[in-house]
Amino acid sequence: MSIKSLIKNKYFKITVKLIITIACFYILYLKTDVKIIRTILKEINFIFLILATLCFIFSKYISALRLKHFFELIHLPISQYLNLKLYLLGMYYNLFLPGGLGGDAYKAYYLRRKYSAVSLRKILTSLIFDRLNGLFVLLVLVLILFFFVPYEIIYKKEIIIIGVFLFPLCLYILMYLFFKESLPKFFSLFIYSIGVQLIQLLSVLFIILSLNIHTTIYELLFVFLISTITVMIPITIGGSILRELTFVYFSVFLHYDKNYSITIALLFYLITAFVSLFGIYYSLYPKKIEH
Numbered sequence: 410m411s412i413k414s415l416i417k418n419k420y421f422k423i424t425v426k427l428i429i430t431i432a433c434f435y436i437l438y439l440k441t442d443v444k445i446i447r448t449i450l451k452e453i454n455f456i457f458l459i460l461a462t463l464c465f466i467f468s469k470y471i472s473a474l475r476l477k478h479f480f481e482l483i484h485l486p487i488s489q490y491l492n493l494k495l496y497l498l499g500m501y502y503n504l505f506l507p508g509g510l511g512g513d514a515y516k517a518y519y520l521r522r523k524y525s526a527v528s529l530r531k532i533l534t535s536l537i538f539d540r541l542n543g544l545f546v547l548l549v550l551v552l553i554l555f556f557f558v559p560y561e562i563i564y565k566k567e568i569i570i571i572g573v574f575l576f577p578l579c580l581y582i583l584m585y586l587f588f589k590e591s592l593p594k595f596f597s598l599f600i601y602s603i604g605v606q607l608i609q610l611l612s613v614l615f616i617i618l619s620l621n622i623h624t625t626i627y628e629l630l631f632v633f634l635i636s637t638i639t640v641m642i643p644i645t646i647g648g649s650i651l652r653e654l655t656f657v658y659f660s661v662f663l664h665y666d667k668n669y670s671i672t673i674a675l676l677f678y679l680i681t682a683f684v685s686l687f688g689i690y691y692s693l694y695p696k697k698i699e700h
Contacts, residue, residue: 433650445668457619464612475601479535482590501688545580546602554631625665632659
């Protein structure tokens with residue numbers, strides 16, 4: 410077997426992801442005081458944790474609405490009910506399945522089969538730009554929050570101001586070049602993405618409050634947004650552990666308690682897993698998607 414064919418082999422990819430995931434777990438274990446985290450979890454405020462879960466669910470609902478708008482741009486006549494069920498199933502695939510068939514891949518396959526009049530290229534383009542829309546808003550919010558973080562770099566304000574205007578412009582140019590149908594809804598789609606990320610930030614804020622943390626809040630929210638970008642990198646199974654490691658390594662620069670930050674990342678992952686797990690119903694009974 411050639412190196413090129415080996416790299417394309419899905420079992421090879423799964424094995425590499427598994428090895429990296431285990432290595433990341435081990436690194437996190439070395440940097441974590443498990444006893445302290447247990448103590449932190451014992452004192453958690455469950456009312457705030459419930460509010461965090463509700464905010465997370467609402468953010469995913471808004472995200473699904475944004476995706477439906479992208480589908481409408483390519484004249485894909487999907488109902489919101491079907492869109493929500495597919496979105497939930499996609500969350501389950503993205504988080505729990507180790508292979509290459511992620512949630513977006515399944516959605517593209519399903520929609521192409523159901524709506525054969527719409528080309529696969531258009532479906533994939535809408536899914537890609539739905540992701541890109543969220544990513545560029547993330548980058549803008551990272552810069553805005555960085556303004557409030559007490560960590561100075563050369564030309565900090567200038568970088569923030571330029572980036573806040575540059576990232577939306579880059580997204581607009583990409584849409585103009587590869588997805589012109591989306592330009593009339595550029596601003597409304599951007600607002601949807603801002604709403605998704607702000608509601609998720611509110612979810613994280615409730616997690617922070619559930620742990621009775623009242624300092625370094627800006628720093629923790631800032632690193633959370635960065636960690637959201639890192640989990641998009643497909644090097645571990647379901648993006649696991651990358652968020653926790655991001656919190657650990659940034660604690661060196663921003664001087665927050667790494668054990669509390671790991672607990673924040675862990676609780677957010679558990680909330681994500683809890684909500685995503687409901688998608689298993691449509692994985693076990695795929696015909697229920699149609700009803």
